[in-house]
Amino acid sequence: MRQREIKTAQRKGKGSSSAHHVPKNWPPEILYIRGPVYSNRLTSSELSYLHPASSPKQAASITPSTALVKICPIASPPTHPALHQHGLFATRHLPPGSLILDYLGLYHSQPSASDYDLSLSRDLGIGIDAVAMGNEGRFINDYRGIRNGPNAEFRERIVGSERRMGVWVLPVGKSGKGKGIGKGEEICVSYGKGFWKGRESEREVDGIYEDVGL
């Protein structure tokens, strides 16, 4: 099923190809996409939720630029919980409350155990899974073990008639204390306690107790 969706995304020009620029350190086995890809199993009511009627007030006038971020392998400090994986870093100072990029992937409503599946609607069970296709957003780590608190957050936005999940710098007043994200700083969100609790119980069922790095 996912293979067919990847092929469809490639045909529609949303996927990577040698003619398109793919960011540095992008894994070759993952499809790089520039817009949402919709699972062909989504129902018409789920699709209507994902395409709300646009209104001039709602329509986002800001287009994020992927030049704001870079994907980096994590080689230090040795205590970094995602050591030897990748993370997403700011290439310049990002002001408080500003949009960084959208989290892209496959919009779906199937159960998923993917580590790259971000919930868009809990009520409808719709998620954005970036395990097989996505953009730089899939490299954003959870702040735990990296810094005292998150410096970014996921927040929905409407782009034209598309419902998307934006990644925003924490605004003034939240735990970022209004400073924004400095050049070279790792961009971290909170995945929520549920993400880590879920993984904890999976390991207990397997009878395996690993390090924090999953």
Ligand SMILES: C[S@@+](CC[C@H](N)C(=O)[O-])C[C@H]1O[C@@H](n2cnc3c(N)ncnc32)[C@H](O)[C@@H]1O
């Ligand atoms: C959405 S991915 C983030 C990108 C990932 N580091 C990579 O290189 O593909 C989520 C996975 O990253 C790792 N991760 C992210 N934040 C972490 C943290 N604070 N502590 C431990 N592992 C983390 C876990 O393996 C998690 O399942």
